[in-house]
Structure formats: C-alpha cells, structure tokens
Amino acid sequence: MNKNEPHTSAIVLAAFGTTYDSAVESLLAIKRSVEKAYPNTPVRYAFTSNIIRKKWHKRQSDQQYQQDHPEIPASFYQVKNVLGTLADLQNEGYNQIVVQTTLLSHGEEFIDLKAYVDALNSIETIKPEWKPFKQIALGRPLMGTWGKQYSYSEDIEKLATSLVDDVEQAKAQHSALVYMGHGNDHLSTGLYYELEEQLNQLYPDLQIYVGLVEGHPNFAALLQKLKNDRIQTVMIKPLMVVAGDHANNDMAGDEDDSWKVMLSQNGIAVTPILEGLGSNDKIQQLYLQHLRDAAKDANITLK
Known part of the structure; x- marks a missing residue:
C-alpha cells in the first residue's frame, strides 16, 4: 500500500x-x-x-x-x-x-x-x-x-505476574493485600477464585485476597477469610481498570457500607490505594x- x-x-x-x-x-x-x-x-x-x-x-x-x-x-x-x-x-x-x-x-x-x-x-x-x-x-x-486457542489459565497467570508491584508495596507496609473486583450477579465469577489461588501460589510470602462487589467471593466471604487468618492490617486496591466510582465509594469511601469502614469496624487497619489497573x-x-x-x-x- x-x-x-x-x-x-x-x-x-x-x-x-x-x-x-x-x-x-x-x-x-x-x-x-x-x-x-x-x-x-x-x-x-x-x-x-x-x-x-x-x-x-x-x-x-x-x-x-x-x-x-x-x-x-x-x-x-x-x-x-x-x-x-x-x-x-x-x-x-x-x-x-x-x-x-x-x-x-x-x-x-x-x-x-x-x-x-x-x-x-x-x-x-x-x-x-x-x-x-x-x-x-x-x-x-x-x-x-x-476455548482452546488461548488458555484462560495462562492469561490469569500473566495477570498475577503483572501485579508484582502491588505485592511489593503491601510487603513494605507489612500488610496483607486485598483486591476489590467488580464481578457480576449473572454469571460465574470463579475466575476470581482462580486468580486469588494463583496470586498466593506465586507470592507465598504474602497473604492475598480477592473480593467482589457483585457475585462471589463477596465481602462477607472475604471478611470471614481475613478473620480466620487473623489479619490485622490490609492494603486494599481496586481490581478494576480505573479507580472510579466503586473504588472511591464502595472501596475507600467514608459511608458505613464501604469496605474500608466495614473492615475498620472489624478491627482491621486499612490502607486504600486508589489506582486502576490501567496505570x-x-x-x-x-x-x-x-x-x-x-x-x-x-x-x-x-x-
């Protein structure tokens, strides 16, 4: 041409x-x-x-x-x-x-x-x-x-590998790492369980958790895991491309139903990081x- x-x-x-x-x-x-x-x-x-x-x-x-x-x-x-x-x-x-x-x-x-x-x-x-x-x-x-052409498990592994900077930041703060994803109520959100498992296998010296606004694992499931593991301090980040409404309000807001507030009320110190994956x-x-x-x-x- x-x-x-x-x-x-x-x-x-x-x-x-x-x-x-x-x-x-x-x-x-x-x-x-x-x-x-x-x-x-x-x-x-x-x-x-x-x-x-x-x-x-x-x-x-x-x-x-x-x-x-x-x-x-x-x-x-x-x-x-x-x-x-x-x-x-x-x-x-x-x-x-x-x-x-x-x-x-x-x-x-x-x-x-x-x-x-x-x-x-x-x-x-x-x-x-x-x-x-x-x-x-x-x-x-x-x-x-x-599908057979591109293994979704390999894509999840690559995503987990790409989050290494978050892991290092959480380690520096002596905190567990919590991700808030969006999820949905209509289809399986099992991918997020696999991502959490992959993250913990890849970074065994840090406890990492994934919770969702919609679908499972929801906040209640996340909180129960944190309590079972006796986690006292977490760094929380959005597992979303942008740190928009969900990150600013549902995750890090000051309302009673924000994850930051609910975790704090359960005796867990929270450091929110308002940065989207796209950065x-x-x-x-x-x-x-x-x-x-x-x-x-x-x-x-x-x-």
Whole structure:
C-alpha cells in the first residue's frame, strides 16, 4: 500500500468508561501504549455505559469543567458507544477494525460486545465490495476467555505476574493485600477464585485476597477469610481498570457500607490505594498482546 493512501485498519478500545476525571489517566495510559505500538493506525475509545457517556456529553457545554481539567481529551466529551464509533470509522473509509476490550472477564458486558461484533461481521450484501466492514476482530478480556486457542489459565497467570508491584508495596507496609473486583450477579465469577489461588501460589510470602462487589467471593466471604487468618492490617486496591466510582465509594469511601469502614469496624487497619489497573504498564502490555493476537487471527495489518 502506498503510504499516501488511506489506511483501512483502525483500533477501537471498548471500555465501560468512567466519570471520574482522576481515573481517566488509566484509560489514556492504555491508549498511549497502543498508539506507541501502532503509530500509523487510528485508535479511538468507545464507552459501553450509557450513563457515563451522557455525563461526558453534558460536560461538553461546561466550559469551567474543561478549563479545570485540561488533561481530559476533547474526544471524551463526544465519546460514543461501540456501534457509533464503528459507524464513524466505516464512514471514514476504515473497513478492518480490531476492537480490544478493557474488560476483565468474559462476563455479560463482553458477551454483549461479542454479539455486536458477530452481527456486524455477518452482514452480507448483494455485491461483496459493498459490505460495510471487511473484518472486525475482537480482542479477549484481561482474564481471558474459554476455548482452546488461548488458555484462560495462562492469561490469569500473566495477570498475577503483572501485579508484582502491588505485592511489593503491601510487603513494605507489612500488610496483607486485598483486591476489590467488580464481578457480576449473572454469571460465574470463579475466575476470581482462580486468580486469588494463583496470586498466593506465586507470592507465598504474602497473604492475598480477592473480593467482589457483585457475585462471589463477596465481602462477607472475604471478611470471614481475613478473620480466620487473623489479619490485622490490609492494603486494599481496586481490581478494576480505573479507580472510579466503586473504588472511591464502595472501596475507600467514608459511608458505613464501604469496605474500608466495614473492615475498620472489624478491627482491621486499612490502607486504600486508589489506582486502576490501567496505570500499570505491565497490564497495558497484556491488553496490547490480546489486541495483537486478535489482529493476527483475523489477518488484519496494523501499522
């Protein structure tokens, strides 16, 4: 292809999104790592949450907010869902797209995302050249997916390995390490049990626990483990791409139902760390590898 011809490939980063300006950097860090790897391929964010998109759209007319937060990219104020973002790219002439999710697991959101991609790939036109997309590939979540091609257990092991800096930080504080994940109430969250087991096998000199906002292991199960192990001090971090609403309120908030408060009421000293996984350069590289895998499998060239 002549370098002056328009590139037909593009990348969409599909995230749930966040309304917390302090959490945006985690998303931008992932985008920068992708842009560094593929400097000649457009990379755009899509937010799957309707509520979050509407909040950013409202901020589009808030000049004071924009002045106070110059770190927010202009594109966030007009951010679209995955279908809208793909439609924009198609209208601009891009017909080979890699959609890389920033989700953690193959849960309900990823299933919906996969349904969108599969539906668009299935479109057939009378004349093949008028198909809206030549190919759309979907990169697997951080904790992997089922199937023979990519072992989800290896993805979990790589995730655990990438959390080494958290482990060292907890050791320095002489604390156990607790992760708060999101989870869900609709599908199995057994992956988180496996992650906890993998973490404790990989770092046997530190006690590490994983609990979820939704699904299992829930807070009650987590608290019981901490009591059984006679844990008195913990460092708690979000097992989420961004340190947004759940991290700031459910994990580290001052309300009676926050994990910080409930753990403190049970005699456990708590140090919250408000940092999303997206800020971890090792995690960024895992997402990038999943994107590479998806592009390679679909024979999509990214430059």
